[in-house]
Amino acid sequence: MALRSLDNTLPLTPERPKKAIKVTNSIAKHNPKPKQPVDPNVNDENIAPLDPVAPAVDSVDYVSSEDLKPLSDPDVKFQGLNEGLESKDWLKICDSLNDVRRMALFHSTLLLPILEKVLLILVKAMKNPRSALCKTSIMAASDLFKSYGDKLLESTTCDAVDHMMLQLLLKASQDKKFVCEEAERTLKTMVAFIAPIPLLHKLKGYVSHGNMRVRAKAAVSISHCVSKMDVGEMRDYGVVLLVQMAAELLKDRLPEAREAARGVVAVIHKVVMEEEGSEEEEEKEKEKEKWQNFCQENLSAIDALVMVKLVASQ
Numbered sequence: 001m002a003l004r005s006l007d008n009t010l011p012l013t014p015e016r017p018k019k020a021i022k023v024t025n026s027i028a029k030h031n032p033k034p035k036q037p038v039d040p041n042v043n044d045e046n047i048a049p050l051d052p053v054a055p056a057v058d059s060v061d062y063v064s065s066e067d068l069k070p071l072s073d074p075d076v077k078f079q080g081l082n083e084g085l086e087s088k089d090w091l092k093i094c095d096s097l098n099d100v101r102r103m104a105l106f107h108s109t110l111l112l113p114i115l116e117k118v119l120l121i122l123v124k125a126m127k128n129p130r131s132a133l134c135k136t137s138i139m140a141a142s143d144l145f146k147s148y149g150d151k152l153l154e155s156t157t158c159d160a161v162d163h164m165m166l167q168l169l170l171k172a173s174q175d176k177k178f179v180c181e182e183a184e185r186t187l188k189t190m191v192a193f194i195a196p197i198p199l200l201h202k203l204k205g206y207v208s209h210g211n212m213r214v215r216a217k218a219a220v221s222i223s224h225c226v227s228k229m230d231v232g233e234m235r236d237y238g239v240v241l242l243v244q245m246a247a248e249l250l251k252d253r254l255p256e257a258r259e260a261a262r263g264v265v266a267v268i269h270k271v272v273m274e275e276e277g278s279e280e281e282e283e284k285e286k287e288k289e290k291w292q293n294f295c296q297e298n299l300s301a302i303d304a305l306v307m308v309k310l311v312a313s314q
Contacts, residue, residue: 059132060091060094060132060133060136062135062136062139063098063101065101065105065139065142065143065146068098068101068102068105068106068143069102069106070102070106070107071099071102071103071106071107074102074103074106074107074110075110077099077103078103078107078110081096081099081100081103081114082114084096084099085097085100085118085121086121090128090130090132090133093125093133094132094133094136097122097125097136097137097139097140098136098140100118100140100143100144101139101140101143104140104143104144104146104147104148105143105146105147108147108148115144115148115151115152115156115157116156116157116160118144119144119152119157119160119161119163119164120160120163121137122137122140122141122144122164123160123163123164123167125137126138126141126164126167126168126171127167131176131178131179134171134179135178135179135182138168138171138179138182138183138186139182139186141164141168141186142185142186142189145186145189145190145192145193145194146189146193149193149194149195150194150195150198152194153194153198153199161202162202165190165202165203166206166214168183168186168187168190169183169187169206169214169217169218169221170211170214171183172184172187172217173211173213173214173216173217184217187217187220187221188224190221191221191224191225191228192228196225196226196228196229196233196237197229197233197236197237199225200222200225200226200237203218203221203222203225204222204241204245206218207219207222207245207248207249208248212252212253212254212257213254215249215252215254215257216252216254216256216257216260217256219249219252219256219257219260219261220256220257220260222245222249222260222264223260223261223263223264226242226263226264226267226268227263227267229267231271231274234267234268234271235271239268239271239272240298242264242268243265243268243294243295243298243299243307244298244299245264246261246264246265246268246307247261247299247300247303247306247307249261249264250262250265250303250306250307250310251303262310265307265310265311266311266314269291269311272290272291272294273287273290273291288308288311288312291307291308291311292304292308295307295308
């Protein structure tokens with residue numbers, strides 16, 4: 001039998017090579033190489049920046065007047081006081097202001113020759129944006145009111161007190177609560193330690209101030225001032241001036257100012273009724289008529305009507 005030629009047969013398919021098996025090192029996966037320490041001086045965009053070390057925070061201790069102690073060496077402290085108050089380091093200024101507080105409370109005669117300069121430094125510190133310095137200066141102002149009282153209204157220091165009063169009203173009007181509350185306490189101290197008549201003359205100018213918050217805080221101080229006056233002092237100042245001031249504040253935009261004005265009106269109404277001898281009259285209609293006549297004589301028609309309605313509602 002003849003054999004078929006192999007030339008006409010299909011070529012045999014060659015065997016496919018087997019795929020090489022990839023071997024992974026599981027040990028390497030579970031035990032990665034330790035990270036090399038990052039050199040902070042190398043600028044690598046693929047490395048997250050390291051957190052900088054937080055700087056030390058400077059703090060100030062707010063010591064109440066009751067906790068202050070007399071200075072052991074007041075004369076030595078006084079010699080270096082000027083340098084400390086004019087320092088560029090705000091912490092040193094705070095320390096010097098606390099020395100001022102101690103001198104005012106326990107060694108008050110030392111500050112008398114430089115009292116005006118101290119007041120102006122307080123005004124400057126109150127304007128400082130650093131809240132700690134601002135609050136410390138406000139606390140110092142409170143101690144000056146306690147120690148010197150009416151002496152602050154003398155001609156040599158009067159202008160400086162005007163500037164300080166404005167700053168206190170502004171700080172009592174701001175949003176920083178711990179500064180605002182300290183300024184409000186200092187304003188109450190001012191009313192408590194300064195005679196009401198000269199103080200009212202100064203506060204009267206703020207009834208028409210452009211800043212409505214300042215007007216409101218001034219109205220509160222006026223109300224506190226009037227509430228501590230006796231009948232003789234109110235007559236000496238002028239009952240008509242007081243009722244006109246109250247009428248202006250009753251029209252203010254802020255409720256705080258209007259509420260303070262209502263307190264002033266209540267005191268004035270009592271004084272007017274006593275002046276008219278209403279204590280002997282039992283008929284309330286006559287009292288109402290006398291109050292109405294008083295308001296109409298000294299106020300505009302609209303303001304008088306407001307006053308009459310206000311008293312009638314109480």
